[in-house]
Amino acid sequence: MDIYGILEKVRTEKPLVHHLTNWVTIYDCANIVKVLGASPVMAHAREESGDMASLASSLVLNIGTLTPEFIESMKIAARAANKKGIPIVLDVCGAGATKLRDEKSFELLDQVKIDVIKGNTSEIARISGENVQTKGVDSVEVEKNLIELAEHLAEQRNSIVVITGKEDIVADKTRHFIVKNGHEMMAHVVGTGCMAASIIGAFSAVHKDLAEAAAGALSVYGIAAELAASESRGPATFKEKLFDNIYRLDRETIEKLQRIG
Amino acid sequence: MDIYGILEKVRTEKPLVHHLTNWVTIYDCANIVKVLGASPVMAHAREESGDMASLASSLVLNIGTLTPEFIESMKIAARAANKKGIPIVLDVCGAGATKLRDEKSFELLDQVKIDVIKGNTSEIARISGENVQTKGVDSVEVEKNLIELAEHLAEQRNSIVVITGKEDIVADKTRHFIVKNGHEMMAHVVGTGCMAASIIGAFSAVHKDLAEAAAGALSVYGIAAELAASESRGPATFKEKLFDNIYRLDRETIEKLQRIG
Amino acid sequence: MDIYGILEKVRTEKPLVHHLTNWVTIYDCANIVKVLGASPVMAHAREESGDMASLASSLVLNIGTLTPEFIESMKIAARAANKKGIPIVLDVCGAGATKLRDEKSFELLDQVKIDVIKGNTSEIARISGENVQTKGVDSVEVEKNLIELAEHLAEQRNSIVVITGKEDIVADKTRHFIVKNGHEMMAHVVGTGCMAASIIGAFSAVHKDLAEAAAGALSVYGIAAELAASESRGPATFKEKLFDNIYRLDRETIEKLQRIG
Numbered sequence: 084m085d086i087y088g089i090l091e092k093v094r095t096e097k098p099l100v101h102h103l104t105n106w107v108t109i110y111d112c113a114n115i116v117k118v119l120g121a122s123p124v125m126a127h128a129r130e131e132s133g134d135m136a137s138l139a140s141s142l143v144l145n146i147g148t149l150t151p152e153f154i155e156s157m158k159i160a161a162r163a164a165n166k167k168g169i170p171i172v173l174d175v176c177g178a179g180a181t182k183l184r185d186e187k188s189f190e191l192l193d194q195v196k197i198d199v200i201k202g203n204t205s206e207i208a209r210i211s212g213e214n215v216q217t218k219g220v221d222s223v224e225v226e227k228n229l230i231e232l233a234e235h236l237a238e239q240r241n242s243i244v245v246i247t248g249k250e251d252i253v254a255d256k257t258r259h260f261i262v263k264n265g266h267e268m269m270a271h272v273v274g275t276g277c278m279a280a281s282i283i284g285a286f287s288a289v290h291k292d293l294a295e296a297a298a299g300a301l302s303v304y305g306i307a308a309e310l311a312a313s314e315s316r317g318p319a320t321f322k323e324k325l326f327d328n329i330y331r332l333d334r335e336t337i338e339k340l341q342r343i344g
Numbered sequence: 345m346d347i348y349g350i351l352e353k354v355r356t357e358k359p360l361v362h363h364l365t366n367w368v369t370i371y372d373c374a375n376i377v378k379v380l381g382a383s384p385v386m387a388h389a390r391e392e393s394g395d396m397a398s399l400a401s402s403l404v405l406n407i408g409t410l411t412p413e414f415i416e417s418m419k420i421a422a423r424a425a426n427k428k429g430i431p432i433v434l435d436v437c438g439a440g441a442t443k444l445r446d447e448k449s450f451e452l453l454d455q456v457k458i459d460v461i462k463g464n465t466s467e468i469a470r471i472s473g474e475n476v477q478t479k480g481v482d483s484v485e486v487e488k489n490l491i492e493l494a495e496h497l498a499e500q501r502n503s504i505v506v507i508t509g510k511e512d513i514v515a516d517k518t519r520h521f522i523v524k525n526g527h528e529m530m531a532h533v534v535g536t537g538c539m540a541a542s543i544i545g546a547f548s549a550v551h552k553d554l555a556e557a558a559a560g561a562l563s564v565y566g567i568a569a570e571l572a573a574s575e576s577r578g579p580a581t582f583k584e585k586l587f588d589n590i591y592r593l594d595r596e597t598i599e600k601l602q603r604i605g
Numbered sequence: 606m607d608i609y610g611i612l613e614k615v616r617t618e619k620p621l622v623h624h625l626t627n628w629v630t631i632y633d634c635a636n637i638v639k640v641l642g643a644s645p646v647m648a649h650a651r652e653e654s655g656d657m658a659s660l661a662s663s664l665v666l667n668i669g670t671l672t673p674e675f676i677e678s679m680k681i682a683a684r685a686a687n688k689k690g691i692p693i694v695l696d697v698c699g700a701g702a703t704k705l706r707d708e709k710s711f712e713l714l715d716q717v718k719i720d721v722i723k724g725n726t727s728e729i730a731r732i733s734g735e736n737v738q739t740k741g742v743d744s745v746e747v748e749k750n751l752i753e754l755a756e757h758l759a760e761q762r763n764s765i766v767v768i769t770g771k772e773d774i775v776a777d778k779t780r781h782f783i784v785k786n787g788h789e790m791m792a793h794v795v796g797t798g799c800m801a802a803s804i805i806g807a808f809s810a811v812h813k814d815l816a817e818a819a820a821g822a823l824s825v826y827g828i829a830a831e832l833a834a835s836e837s838r839g840p841a842t843f844k845e846k847l848f849d850n851i852y853r854l855d856r857e858t859i860e861k862l863q864r865i866g
Contacts, residue, residue: 099740099741101741105386106367106370106386106628107370107371107374107386108371109628109629110371110629110630110632110633110795110796111371113629113795114794114795114796114840114841117793117794117795117840118793118794118839118840118841122740122741122742122743123741123795124699124702124741124742125627125628125629125669125670126670126699126702126703127670127672128670128671128672128673128705130672130673130705131671131703131704131705131706134702134703134704134705135702135703135741138702138703138740138741139741147386148386148387148388148389149389150388150389150391151389151391177385177387180385180387180395180396180399181387181392181395181396181399182392182395183389183391183392183395184392218360218383218399219360219362219383219384219385219396219399219400220383220385221383271378271379271591272375272378272379273371273374273375273378273384274371274375315588316588316592317379317585317587317588317589317591317592318375318378318379318587318588318591319375319379319583319584319585319586319587319588319591320584320585320588322841323584323841323842323845324839324841324842325841326839326840326841327837327838327839327840327841327842328839330793330839330840330841331838331839366647367628367631367647368631368632368635368647369632371632372632408647409647409648409649409650410650411649411650411652412650412652438646438648441646441648441656441657441660442648442653442656442657442660443653443656444650444652444653444656445653479621479644479660480621480623480644480645480646480657480660480661481644481646482644532639532640532852533636533639533640534632534635534636534639534645535632535636576849577849577853578640578846578848578849578850578852578853579636579639579640579848579849579852580636580640580844580845580846580847580848580849580852581845581846581849584845
């Protein structure tokens with residue numbers, strides 16, 4: 084897989100990546116897309132979410148601070164995206180924590196076509212129908228073969244499934260990638276999961292094989308995190324360097340460091 | 345008071361700290377809780393704010409960008425927290441600036457049990473019934489003995505009262521702490537007040553004596569600020585180093601620098 | 606024009622700059638006002654947006670994540686500001702991207718008095734009645750003499766018009782300034798446009814000649830960006846240094862570096 088090739092396409096084509104996301108990490112989601120070289124936009128009003136989605140090259144949905152009204156705006160955006168064949172990434176942030184999150188996640192998955200479902204282990208387990216209680220938005224341990232879990236959900240929902248964690252898993256029905264890039268420091272910064280979805284959104288906008296796009300995105304993100312960790316003494320410096328490194332990544336660095344199994 | 349002991353408990357127990365807070369500093373509130381070692385969550389929909397509060401170990405409310413609907417979600421969360429004995433910190437951000445803020449602050453204080461009331465001098469003066477006009481969300485000078493002010497409100501509302509400022513005051517009906525840690529640079533960054541409430545929330549989640557929890561939290565925060573100021577040349581670098589230092593704080597540093605009177 | 610004199614007035618008078626802005630860059634808008642030495646506040650509830658505007662020294666409106674309800678709150682704030690002669694800056698963020706943005710921008714311009722209209726090239730073109738399709742919130746090229754465009758809109762709406770770009774244009778009916786300060790790196794960070802409006806808001810709060818206030822604000826901002834770029838290796842470090850430099854700017858630096866034509 085030519086990961087740098089996809090990144091270069093993002094930088095050249097500057098796709099518009101539309102988000103309906105949570106209010107906590109919305110800036111970071113926008114900014115990670117920006118430093119990647121793409122063009123982020125966030126427009127959640129039901130009166131324009133569909134129009135904006137129609138202009139975009141991909142759509143990222145994140146239920147981190149959902150309300151029922153917000154989910155309706157997501158559906159409007161998603162239907163517009165579906166109509167035009169624009170890929171949709173759904174981050175099921177906090178699924179398993181409350182009844183509302185579960186219900187609305189299933190509603191989205193049932194009523195619109197989601198191309199990439201992304202979550203941490205406990206979120207994806209819950210979306211797959213496992214009886215897991217998520218603690219807020221952070222992951223809890225799941226006793227289950229994660230690749231099987233991902234492949235099962237991919238089959239069930241006819242989409243790509245991404246499980247983020249120490250190693251990230253990207254699966255469709257027939258194959259899977261294990262992305263080994265990344266750094267432990269990512270777990271000490273709010274929003275690294277949300278930003279992962281945004282990068283996947285940007286890569287999906289320019290590369291048709293969405294499993295490759297997701298795996299490539301996570302590898303690029305993880306490589307930047309590894310570089311950032313080596314330049315920082317704490318989580319806030321780390322985050323700053325993460326953005327800087329994504330902006331600067333070149334072919335040589337990516338090809339030297341990428342670890343996808 | 346073994347402040348480091350409380351911090352260590354936060355790091356070990358990783359309590360879930362639920363927030364219904366303002367949209368300006370929501371990321372920083374989440375991130376300060378994260379770098380402290382706890383687990384932040386923000387869920388404001390009335391359909392889940394109570395469920396999430398029931399899962400949490402403490403609840404932080406902040407009226408910085410309130411709406412009447414948002415206050416209703418706060419009440420739902422607060423009632424769920426009250427029912428389970430989960431401590432609630434209320435930041436009366438901007439009280440005294442508008443009629444809405446005053447009314448809604450009093451509504452919250454009257455209708456649910458608040459465990460820690462936190463504000464700057466003019467906000468707390470207003471909540472105590474003094475006729476003070478706050479300028480936006482920044483403090484104005486109040487001609488009044490601040491310890492008396494805090495103790496009076498603590499008595500009146502049967503809660504801990506925190507007045508932040510050059511020196512922070514933490515009072516209950518019978519005793520008070522004066523926290524002398526901190527740095528002038530905190531006044532040049534948006535959100536340092538809001539983050540103080542979040543740290544108090546995290547400490548309250550693991551330490552039953554809430555006056556000690558609040559004083560310890562403010563001391564830890566202030567120590568990190570002192571260290572950050574010595575490493576930075578401006579407010580943005582200062583803020584980054586503040587997060588880094590909270591993440592790194594050890595027993596030796598805290599015991600050397602803590603100043604609580 | 607004594608730009609430093611205006612900045613010094615901001616630092617001394619610490620005007621309250623009220624915002625009804627978007628949820629993506631709201632923290633940065635608040636923080637840029639803070640490091641400038643002024644006092645930011647964000648209060649969007651219709652029940653208090655007018656009260657808060659009445660307390661303020663300027664009002665900044667930004668439609669980046671508009672909803673119809675949010676626009677109603679803006680109108681309430683704007684009417685209160687108009688009544689008291691408090692200057693209003695409107696950032697027509699994303700105008701031209703969707704029907705909603707166009708309609709609501711025109712509604713605001715028709716129903717309240719806006720003192721400074723600010724946007725990038727494609728946004729201002731659209732607001733002037735040109736048939737331009739904006740891509741999300743980023744600018745597209747416009748084949749048109751930009752000074753004419755600005756002056757035309759200034760005449761039409763009886764207000765100051767600011768077009769941000771590689772060089773910024775500030776125009777009223779009879780004269781214009783071209784601000785040549787700034788740095789290419791600003792285009793790689795989310796929110797630099799929004800922050801420009803906030804700085805203009807702070808300068809407008811203390812300097813009656815609003816064209817001078819806007820040009821001075823953009824020059825100060827651009828100078829800080831130039832200094833920041835020379836101290837950083839990527840967009841996130843750049844942003845941090847931008848805040849630090851605004852905080853530190855002195856007369857000597859400004860007078861040496863200011864480039865206004």
